Amino acid sequence: MTSHVATVAFRGIEAVPVDVQVQITPGMPAFTLVGLPDKAVAESRERVRAALTAIGLALPAKRITVNLAPADLPKEGSHYDLPIAIGLMAALGIIPSEFLERYTVLGELSLDGSITAVAGSLPAAVGANARGHGLICPGPCGAEAAWAGEAVDILAPDTLVQLVNHFKGTQVLSRPRVIAADEPVKLPDLRDIKGQEVAKRALEVAAAGGHNLLMVGPPGSGKSMLAQRLPSILPPMDALEMLEVSMIASVAGALTGGTLSHRRPFRTPHHSASQAALVGGGQRALPGEMSLAHNGVLFLDELPEFQPKVLDSLRQPMETFQTVIARANHHVSYPARFQLVAAMNPCRCGHAGTPGHTCRRGPRCVDDYQARVSGPLLDRIDLQIEVPAVRALELSLPAPKEGSADVAARVARARAVQAGRYQSLGAAHLRLNAEADGELLESMALPDASGLSLLQDAAEMIGLTARGYHRVLRVARTLADLDGAGDVGRVHIAEALTFRQKLSTGRLAA
Ligand SMILES: Nc1ncnc2c1ncn2[C@@H]1O[C@H](COP(=O)(O)OP(=O)(O)OP(=O)(O)O)[C@@H](O)[C@H]1O
Numbered sequence: 001m002t003s004h005v006a007t008v009a010f011r012g013i014e015a016v017p018v019d020v021q022v023q024i025t026p027g028m029p030a031f032t033l034v035g036l037p038d039k040a041v042a043e044s045r046e047r048v049r050a051a052l053t054a055i056g057l058a059l060p061a062k063r064i065t066v067n068l069a070p071a072d073l074p075k076e077g078s079h080y081d082l083p084i085a086i087g088l089m090a091a092l093g094i095i096p097s098e099f100l101e102r103y104t105v106l107g108e109l110s111l112d113g114s115i116t117a118v119a120g121s122l123p124a125a126v127g128a129n130a131r132g133h134g135l136i137c138p139g140p141c142g143a144e145a146a147w148a149g150e151a152v153d154i155l156a157p158d159t160l161v162q163l164v165n166h167f168k169g170t171q172v173l174s175r176p177r178v179i180a181a182d183e184p185v186k187l188p189d190l191r192d193i194k195g196q197e198v199a200k201r202a203l204e205v206a207a208a209g210g211h212n213l214l215m216v217g218p219p220g221s222g223k224s225m226l227a228q229r230l231p232s233i234l235p236p237m238d239a240l241e242m243l244e245v246s247m248i249a250s251v252a253g254a255l256t257g258g259t260l261s262h263r264r265p266f267r268t269p270h271h272s273a274s275q276a277a278l279v280g281g282g283q284r285a286l287p288g289e290m291s292l293a294h295n296g297v298l299f300l301d302e303l304p305e306f307q308p309k310v311l312d313s314l315r316q317p318m319e320t321f322q323t324v325i326a327r328a329n330h331h332v333s334y335p336a337r338f339q340l341v342a343a344m345n346p347c348r349c350g351h352a353g354t355p356g357h358t359c360r361r362g363p364r365c366v367d368d369y370q371a372r373v374s375g376p377l378l379d380r381i382d383l384q385i386e387v388p389a390v391r392a393l394e395l396s397l398p399a400p401k402e403g404s405a406d407v408a409a410r411v412a413r414a415r416a417v418q419a420g421r422y423q424s425l426g427a428a429h430l431r432l433n434a435e436a437d438g439e440l441l442e443s444m445a446l447p448d449a450s451g452l453s454l455l456q457d458a459a460e461m462i463g464l465t466a467r468g469y470h471r472v473l474r475v476a477r478t479l480a481d482l483d484g485a486g487d488v489g490r491v492h493i494a495e496a497l498t499f500r501q502k503l504s505t506g507r508l509a510a
């Protein structure tokens with residue numbers, strides 16, 4: 001007799017159905033596992049055998065074959081233990097197989113028969129629901145899976161015994177409950193920053209339009225401090241965005257305790273990060289920092305200290321909003337719609353451009369350092385600003401009156417204006433000005449006559465490239481949205497041009 005248990009394989013954040021087939025036939029005692037298992041899946045035989053023994057079930061001295069279908073889909077991870085064990089118990093008649101037709105199963109087994117947490121329970125629950133199934137997942141993952149919807153039948157046993165008892169009807173498992181997230185946390189506030197009005201304004205514009213931002217300045221000028229205050233002015237995520245972010249976190253195994261948050265991700269990988277850490281992949285396909293920053297912010301502090309190869313891997317996801325990882329015989333892709341915020345010193349010694357400072361190595365210090373960041377990457381950064389050192393006098397001033405809450409309210413208003421506009425233009429897949437390009441951008445951001453003449457003059461003078469021209473338009477559109485203005489005017493173009501000045505310290509921008 002062959003028993004069937006439904007489980008999943010993860011392709012990106014998508015849960016692909018996999019059918020676990022277990023057959024017990026007379027013959028030489030053996031336990032064979034087929035269907036492109038990786039090492040973790042192949043080792044599952046030993047865990048399953050031990051876990052079943054622990055609950056008092058010896059495997060029969062027969063030929064046991066487990067097939068993971070479809071056979072050409074690679075299977076990774078340890079979550080096949082539980083479906084295999086359940087398939088075996090069904091084949092042995094311990095669990096009625098008609099119950100199993102209604103469930104998708106995933107979970108890892110300990111040698112003592114307990115069921116331990118695995119990554120990906122949330123996408124698995126969403127996938128199961130789409131197939132009209134319920135989900136059986138490990139106890140610790142129940143709260144996470146419950147987010148897939150009220151209607152999904154979820155069983156989250158901690159041990160194999162609990163599951164068997166549930167099916168026997170001696171101990172019924174109750175549905176796990178979602179854990180409401182977001183106990184208010186105190187984020188660092190913009191009010192802590194003295195002076196730096198230009199940088200604060202740039203941060204507000206970046207938050208409002210979702211623009212990428214680069215800050216260049218000497219050590220201690222407050223760049224890292226500014227970036228860390230961006231989350232406090234970003235609006236919370238809506239339900240759909242939250243689900244997308246949580247699906248990625250779930251596949252990465254980073255959804256601790258099953259709590260979901262409305263706060264946008266803010267990821268700060270260290271500059272020693274490898275390409276696999278940023279893009280995703282590695283021995284087992286996992287989302288990288290770019291995907292973990294989906295719908296939020298990827299903050300790269302000390303930008304030129306990242307390996308140039310790693311930095312260039314940002315370029316493609318910044319245009320396609322997803323990362324694609326090539327595996328041995330297939331591709332995996334993860335969503336990666338992030339806002340890039342970067343900070344750097346102008347040169348190795350850090351003080352180029354500071355009045356009264358002469359660099360010991362002369363202009364080469366600047367050139368060599370800034371050359372580590374490629375032109376095409378810079379080309380994708382709408383806002384590039386200098387953050388000069390704060391003067392001691394400014395630091396002794398009282399804290400500014402305006403804090404993050406006021407700025408956040410303006411940002412939320414500007415974002416609502418943008419969402420409304422893209423809806424009415426029939427481009428509902430866009431939400432923020434930073435994502436608009438080409439014809440659409442020109443149709444909605446073209447300035448009035450005096451603005452246009454300023455833009456043309458500036459384009460002549462600073463030699464704007466086509467991309468540069470569009471970047472000015474994009475930022476000007478956001479400035480107009482912050483102003484509540486229907487059309488882009490001369491003031492907006494003028495201010496947008498200040499955010500892409502030729503930096504006094506080197507070759508960045510243009
Ligand atoms: N505008 C400011 N208002 C108040 N404090 C400031 C300001 N700028 C800097 N500081 C103080 O200086 C410290 C250093 O700032 P921060 O770490 O942000 O500098 P940085 O520009 O990132 O420097 P580095 O280039 O070395 O990384 C902060 O912790 C803060 O105490």
Ligand SMILES: [Mg+2]
Binds near residue numbers: 223224225301343
């Ligand atoms: Mg810093």
